[in-house]
Amino acid sequence: MSRHAVERQRAFTTLLRFPVLERRSHPEVWSLVRVHQVVLGEWFSHRLGYRLVVTDSAARLFRLPVDGTVLAPRRFQPPSRRVIVLAILGAAAAEDAEDITTTQDLSDRVRALSAHEDVALSPYDPDRFAERKLFVKAVQLLVSVGALRPTGRDDDEQREGWAHRRDAVGGAYEVRRELLLRMADPLALRVALAGGRDDRPPDEFATRHSLMRRLIELPVLLHGDLTEAERSYLTSQRHRVLAWCAEMTGWTVEQRAEGMALIAVNETDTDLPFPRTRxxxxxxxxxxxxxxxxxxxxxxxxxxxxxxxxxxxxxxxxxxxxxxxxxxxxxxxxxxxxxxxxxxxxxxxxxxxxxxxxxxxxxxxxxxxxxxxxxxxxxx
CATH class of the missing domain: 1.10.10 (Arc Repressor Mutant, subunit A)
Incomplete structure (x- = not known):
C-alpha cells in the first residue's frame, strides 16, 4: 500500500472520530487532511452523503441526515439535556463576547440570556452549585467542538474551583468564531427543527449512503435491519462496497450469515472498545x-x-x-x-x-x- 493511501486512511478515520479537527489540536493529522482534502471530500460526499468543510485552521465533518435520520453511533453516557441546553446558550452568548472570555463571563451572559421573556427555558441559576457544575460541563462541550479554545490552564481542579466558588473567574478561552458559526449545518438544523423529518424529495443516492453509513459508523450491519432497497443494493454492489470500506479505512470486513462488520485495526479507531481491562x-x-x-x-x-x-x-x-x-x-x-x-x-x-x-x-x-x-x- 502506498504512503498516500495510508495517509488518506488515517485522515478519514480520524475525522470520523473527531468531526471537528483543528490545526492546533491535531497538527500531524491536520496536515494530512489539507493534503488529501479533495479525495477525502469526495469519499465523504459520494459514498456517505456527508459534507467536509476545510478552512485555513480547521476541518468540520457534517453528518447530514438521510430521510430525516443521522445514522451514527449513539454517544455512550452522553451529556444530559440540561448540559446541552446550557451549551447552546453558551454558544449564543460567546458570539457577543470578547475574543478572550472566561467561564464567569459566559456564566453571567447565559444567566441574562436565559432570563429573557422570549426564551422558553428554565432560567439558569449560577447561585445553585448543581447548576454551576452543569455549566462547567457545558463549557467543556463547547471546547470539544472547537467553539472555545483554552488559553491556559483547563483541568478538573480549575473547573471544580469555579464550581465551588474558590475561583472567581474560571478558565480563560479564545472564542473561535469560525467554528462557533459552524457548530450546526443549516440542513441538519432544518431537519431537527422539523421534528427529525426531511421534506426534500428522496435522493437517488440515499440507499447507498444509508448502507455505507451502517458499515462505517455502526458496530455491525445485520441483514435483518436493511430495507428491501438496501438489501438489493448490497447484493448487486457487494464487491464495490467492500472495496470502498477497505480503501477508506484499511480495516477488515468480517462476513457472516447474519450480516457483516467492519473490524477496526486498533482500539483507538473505535468510539467504544470492548472489552477493556476495567x-x-x-x-x-x-x-x-x-x-x-x-x-x-x-x-x-x-x-x-x-x-x-x-x-x-x-x-x-x-x-x-x-x-x-x-x-x-x-x-x-x-x-x-x-x-x-x-x-x-x-x-x-x-x-x-x-x-x-x-x-x-x-x-x-x-x-x-x-x-x-x-x-x-x-x-x-
Whole structure:
C-alpha cells in the first residue's frame, strides 16, 4: 500500500472520530487532511452523503441526515439535556463576547440570556452549585467542538474551583468564531427543527449512503435491519462496497450469515472498545455470557433475566467488583447500559425488555484469567 493511501486512511478515520479537527489540536493529522482534502471530500460526499468543510485552521465533518435520520453511533453516557441546553446558550452568548472570555463571563451572559421573556427555558441559576457544575460541563462541550479554545490552564481542579466558588473567574478561552458559526449545518438544523423529518424529495443516492453509513459508523450491519432497497443494493454492489470500506479505512470486513462488520485495526479507531481491562467491561462481558447461556442468541431478555445474570456474576466473581458495582442494581444497570450501547442488547419498544442480537455470539464463553489462574477455578 502506498504512503498516500495510508495517509488518506488515517485522515478519514480520524475525522470520523473527531468531526471537528483543528490545526492546533491535531497538527500531524491536520496536515494530512489539507493534503488529501479533495479525495477525502469526495469519499465523504459520494459514498456517505456527508459534507467536509476545510478552512485555513480547521476541518468540520457534517453528518447530514438521510430521510430525516443521522445514522451514527449513539454517544455512550452522553451529556444530559440540561448540559446541552446550557451549551447552546453558551454558544449564543460567546458570539457577543470578547475574543478572550472566561467561564464567569459566559456564566453571567447565559444567566441574562436565559432570563429573557422570549426564551422558553428554565432560567439558569449560577447561585445553585448543581447548576454551576452543569455549566462547567457545558463549557467543556463547547471546547470539544472547537467553539472555545483554552488559553491556559483547563483541568478538573480549575473547573471544580469555579464550581465551588474558590475561583472567581474560571478558565480563560479564545472564542473561535469560525467554528462557533459552524457548530450546526443549516440542513441538519432544518431537519431537527422539523421534528427529525426531511421534506426534500428522496435522493437517488440515499440507499447507498444509508448502507455505507451502517458499515462505517455502526458496530455491525445485520441483514435483518436493511430495507428491501438496501438489501438489493448490497447484493448487486457487494464487491464495490467492500472495496470502498477497505480503501477508506484499511480495516477488515468480517462476513457472516447474519450480516457483516467492519473490524477496526486498533482500539483507538473505535468510539467504544470492548472489552477493556476495567471492572465495568468485565461484569458486562460476564453478564452477557450468562444471558447467552440462559437464553441464546436472538432471544428476548427481560429485567428479571438481567438481575439473575448479575446475581450469578456477583457470586462467581466477588473480587472483581469495585465499590461502585457493589450497590444494589449496579451490576445489571452497568451491563445493560454498556451492552445496549454496543447493540448487543437491543431495546424492544413494547416494554422493559431487550433482544439479544446475533453479534452477542461473538463474545460467548470468554476465558477469564487473573495472573495465570482461572477465576472460576475452585481453590485447591
Amino acid at each position: 471492572a465495568a467491561d468485565f461484569v458486562a462481558l460476564m453478564v452477557l455470557d450468562e444471558l447467552l447461556r440462559a437464553r441464546g442468541v436472538g432471544a428476548v431478555v427481560t429485567s428479571e433475566d438481567l438481575r439473575a445474570a448479575a446475581a450469578e456474576v456477583k457470586v462467581r466473581y466477588p473480587k472483581a467488583l469495585i465499590n461502585e458495582l457493589r450497590a444494589d442494581g449496579a451490576v445489571e444497570s452497568t451491563a445493560q447500559e454498556l451492552l445496549s450501547a454496543l447493540d448487543l442488547l437491543r431495546p424492544i419498544e413494547t416494554g422493559d425488555a431487550w433482544w439479544l442480537t446475533a453479534v452477542a455470539a461473538r463474545y460467548r464463553d470468554p476465558q477469564v484469567v487473573v495472573l495465570n489462574a482461572r477465576l472460576d477455578e475452585e481453590a485447591e
